[in-house]
Each structure stands twice: as C-alpha cells, then as structure tokens.
Amino acid sequence: MKRILTGDRPTYDSFHLGNYIGSLKNRVKLQDEYETYIFIADLHALTTHFDKTADLKENIKGLMLGYLSVGLDPQKVTFFLQSKVPEITELAYILSVLTSRPLIARQPALKEKLDAGEQDTVGLFYYPILMAADILTPRAHLVPVGKDQKSHVEFARDIAVKFNNLYGNVFPIPEPLIGEVPTLPGTDGQSKMGKSLGNAIFLTDSSEEVEKKVMSMYTDPKRIHPTDPGHVEGNPVFTYLDAFGSEADKLQTTNYKLLYSKGQVGDIEVKKYLVKILNNFLDPIRKRRAEYEKQPGLVERILKEGTEKTRLEAQKTLVEVKKAMKIDYFS
Numbered sequence: 001m002k003r004i005l006t007g008d009r010p011t012y013d014s015f016h017l018g019n020y021i022g023s024l025k026n027r028v029k030l031q032d033e034y035e036t037y038i039f040i041a042d043l044h045a046l047t048t049h050f051d052k053t054a055d056l057k058e059n060i061k062g063l064m065l066g067y068l069s070v071g072l073d074p075q076k077v078t079f080f081l082q083s084k085v086p087e088i089t090e091l092a093y094i095l096s097v098l099t100s101r102p103l104i105a106r107q108p109a110l111k112e113k114l115d116a117g118e119q120d121t122v123g124l125f126y127y128p129i130l131m132a133a134d135i136l137t138p139r140a141h142l143v144p145v146g147k148d149q150k151s152h153v154e155f156a157r158d159i160a161v162k163f164n165n166l167y168g169n170v171f172p173i174p175e176p177l178i179g180e181v182p183t184l185p186g187t188d189g190q191s192k193m194g195k196s197l198g199n200a201i202f203l204t205d206s207s208e209e210v211e212k213k214v215m216s217m218y219t220d221p222k223r224i225h226p227t228d229p230g231h232v233e234g235n236p237v238f239t240y241l242d243a244f245g246s247e248a249d250k251l252q253t254t255n256y257k258l259l260y261s262k263g264q265v266g267d268i269e270v271k272k273y274l275v276k277i278l279n280n281f282l283d284p285i286r287k288r289r290a291e292y293e294k295q296p297g298l299v300e301r302i303l304k305e306g307t308e309k310t311r312l313e314a315q316k317t318l319v320e321v322k323k324a325m326k327i328d329y330f331s
C-alpha cells in the first residue's frame, strides 16, 4: 500500500476552513486507499512560535480532536508527534549536507515569512529541510497539502532524487496533492486564511461566531450599494459558497452569483445564506468533536501509540539511509 504523509502546525487549538479544504478533505477521502501518517508539527511551530510554547500542549490536543472530528479514523490513520520521533531531525541533518544553501535562501515561503515580520533565525531557514525529512522518514509517496506548501514538497522530491542518485534507491519520490481550493482566502480578503493570521473561520467556531465573522467579511470593495453590479470572481464569499455548499445548494449559489453580478441582491442577503451553508457544514463536525471531548485520555493515547509505531518505521528508514551511505559503522 502506498503511503501518505502530511501534518499541521499546532499554532492554534483548532483547524480552519482553509486547512479543511486544502488538505484535511483529501486525507479523509484517501484514508482507505493509502497507509496514512499524519503528524503534529510542533518543531515547525517553534520556528514562528518559540515564544508561545506554553500553548503547545493545548493546541496539540485541539488538533487531535480536530482530526477525529472531520472523520479521520484512528483505526486507519497513524498520528504522531514530530518532536517525539528524533530520527526525523537526524535525517534532516543528513539531508542538509546535500542541500544548496542559496537554493533554500531563495525560497518564496521564507521571504514571505520574513516580510511578515518573523525573525530571521536558522530554524526558520531550515524549515524546508526539516519538512523534507518529515516526508522522507516514513518514505511517503503522496503529500496532501495546500498550495502554500507545494514548493516544500517539490524540494523534498528533489532531495529524494539527489539522495537516490548518490546512494541508491532508498526513497520513493513524493508527490504533492493540492486540495480542491488550492489556497482559501481569509475573511479579510487576504490571499490565505491562516491559523496565525487572525482571518480564519475555525471548525470549532460557534454558529454565532461564524455569523459574526461572515457578516463582517470582505466582499467586493468597489460595490457600495446593493444595486451596483458586483464582482463574483475573487470575492471570498462566493469562494466559500462554492467550497462548502452541498450538491443541493449549487443551484441557489449559481442564482445568487447571477443576481450579485447584476446588482440585484445585497451583500447582507448573500452573507446570511453563507452563514447557513457554513453552519450546515460545521454542525456534524462540532457534534463529533463534542463526543470525543467527553472521552478523557483518548487523543493522548492515540497520539502516543501512533508515535511509537512511527518511530519503529523511522528507525528502519535511518538504518537503510546509513547503509546506503556506508555510514553504518557499527550497531
């Protein structure tokens, strides 16, 4: 069976709509077809949240509940905690000696983070190397991610090819799998909804919170009166309607798009419709989360067992890596 590897940073205690549509949805869909490894990327979280480590524990628990609540099945999926599999950081070091420093320095994701005010640390610089090690440690074939992570998966591909060419075939060449909406915009109209960006609707938001966020959402800045023809393209309200409406909602959404572009419906009416759609989508997720929250120790046990299993796999990979490199001096 081919393998999936993907993960999430515990920078908040819940997932948002972008995480769902960009990655979680594909994971749920593929959990029967692939041996799936999902990890909580606490080491990656440190790159931007090294001063907020007190929140990590709660955030890790929240993300675990999030996985179960969207329908990932712990019988099928192996969940693990990145920092508890030290073979990953060991492999990252090995990969780092094969990595061109100027290539990493040019990566757009790094530039974006620095532009956003993150500190220019060695850890932040090292992010793609650690992510390549995340993917290559369980020898994954497929990596379901949002578009913001695509270049990192491509980097992991390149480094796997380089390793295999130098030392022999140890790693499958991983492929990214981008979600239905490659990058879901934020409620503020910024191009990416993000856990740490203050522009997210979370899967744990109450129906009142969803309503509040949607009603103050960015729409079409050029439209002042409901009778002005509006823009559907690039309007996050319609992006969300398309992404989270059910089959049965499609007709009404199409109708609203037409009326909106002709200036025959106001923002408020369309937003109220979006509130309904989002709450219909979120209700079953909220209910499942509440059920899992009632079971103390459950997510901790799932994470611990999965981490132990992953470590055994990781150790096997490191043995193969060192053998191929002829650095397996003694055992």
Ligand code: ATP
Pocket: 007, 008, 009, 010, 011, 018, 019, 020, 021, 022, 023, 144, 145, 146, 147, 148, 149, 179, 181, 182, 183, 184, 185, 192, 193, 194, 195, 196, 197
């Ligand atoms: P942070 O702001 O702390 O980096 P995040 O919202 O970007 O948080 P991550 O944990 O970094 O979340 O990413 C988890 C997964 O969700 C990744 O596969 C990422 O590509 C995907 N993802 C994140 N934001 C979006 C988005 N707006 N649209 C689509 N996919 C997304």
Ligand code: MG
Pocket: 009, 194
């Ligand atoms: Mg992110």
